[in-house]
Amino acid sequence: MRWSFSFFAPFVALMACGAAVAQAPGYKNVGRTPTEQEVQAMDIAIGTDGKELPPGSGTAKEGARIFKAKCEVCHGANLEGSPTAPALVGGKGTLTSLHPKMTVGSYWPFSTTIFDYIRRAMPRYLEGSLSVDEVYSLTAFVLYRNEIIKEDDVIDAKTLPKIQMPNRNGFIPQKLEEIHDPKKRGCRLGHCP
């Protein structure tokens, strides 16, 4: 049976090679460790628990002043929106109608998303130009104008994640830990009804 040895030998060698690759990804000297500053400069995504929120704070009163100077031109003096920017208030009680108005107050499930989005993407064409305190203040202003907080409430890394948004329970599945499994959720045909 000498032939069997030579017949299988290459396969054995291949398997060994495959196993070695699987066990030790290696890829020597590809990629380097980033510096802490490099990570900090980019790490702007805020999760729902707000642990990435930076030091700083703001209030709706301060936010009103900034809004007038930098946001009103698109979002409107009464946050009513325009053809180029969505309304930021209103819509309560419209979600079951054929023309729902989905705003921060009537629809958005997480307060942390407001901070995250203003900081990364607002104001349009001047993205990244707001200070952290300005972002906290504008977040507070939008929350206040949706009657979710009081005008004097201080919004910061501790208070913001604790704010319960009115429509937080309007999404299925409600529990974040259940979202990742489409099978459990009965999705079919590219839909999860």
Place this chain on the structure above:
Amino acid sequence: MNSKESGRRRFLKNSAALAGLAVGAVQSARGQSAGPEKPEASPKDIHTYGERSRFEKSVRTGAMGLYDPARPGDHRDFGFRTPTQDSVGIITPASLHFVIAHGYEPPDIDPNEHHLLIHGMVDRPLIFTLEELKRLPSVTRIHFLECNANSAPSGPTGAFRTAPNATAQDTHGFTSCSVWTGVPLSILLKKAGVQAGATWIVGEGSEKGKHTKSIPIEKAMDDVLVAYGQNGEALRPQQGYPIRLLVPGWEGINNVKWLRRIKVVNEPYMGMWESTKYPSLRTDGLSRWFQFEMGPRSVITRPSGGQKLSGPGFYEISGLAWSGGGVIRNVEVSIDGGHTWKEAEIQGPVNSKAHTRFGFAWNWDGEDTVLESRCTDERGETQPTPAELAKFWRVEPEFFRTTGTIPGHFNAIQPWKINRDGSVQNALVL
């Protein structure tokens, strides 16, 4: 010019746009330089970089029907539809690939300056240059990309999907298919060492809005690519140059362009788009979010809306089928408005989560009729009728006409009406 000045200038220009004034190009037109050591060839030199025949006129159109090619700097449209009705085979030319970036222009990225950061719940945070990503084992795969708003009510009348004069570009122009080349994300994640308890990744782009998308780690470790190649060349700027996520079979929003960062985390991060714009709001006021996979779908591209048959006789009915659930197993065609169905020929190559071309031999007798197609994927899921889709959502079919709250994943069967004069019209009635 410092970046603050440039930003202010852009703001002023766009304030002018808001006031209804015509503006010039907002984004500068600096191309990718070939490097100082080589003489620069004109991008218009067909000997060095080919162009199609001057007789070929197929182009993308503005997503909302608002884009005017005579005023290319006016960005009232937030995206562009691919000319589906002109497609041949299964691959979409990169120049005609649909574009959705939520209104953001492609950033002008020098690939030598670009990095990809992988961090969060990993043992070894890593930062890669593009050159390093290309040193890693590459894979090449054919996959479709589809925006979840493909066929949503839109356009100036809000009725693209039911307008009688709608073309396949209007109704199905937010899907395209390419040969993608890149490094499997699983290689990068394994190199970084994903920690126990990590369940999601967050991908982030480099455009002005820095789009983020949360993706379950199971998918990230399965078939997701960090792609740098499209149809045999570098990604086009509108498709994410120099790198993008390619998340096969899933809603377009997952395929983060101009990718700069992947953070490994333990929950979905609820970015603005994924938590407030992409959930499907039902009539009971509750919303389904994170729908992930695009359903089985097909469309006849020839003959289709706006085209004209020259007279009775032989025509091959030709179309595309695809599914986020895998391989297209079969396609059926009806030449009598859905009363009877016959098997169409699947014309290879057949790839998982990819456009698949089908054909059906047809002799037109010159009478009025309606052509339809429906596909079934490898899991046995069949493309629904509008009525079946409505039943699935527990709404009346007219719900899809009157509101945009379930805008995404409208994968219903598409009917095209053939009139006696040979003209072809959209026959979708909701």
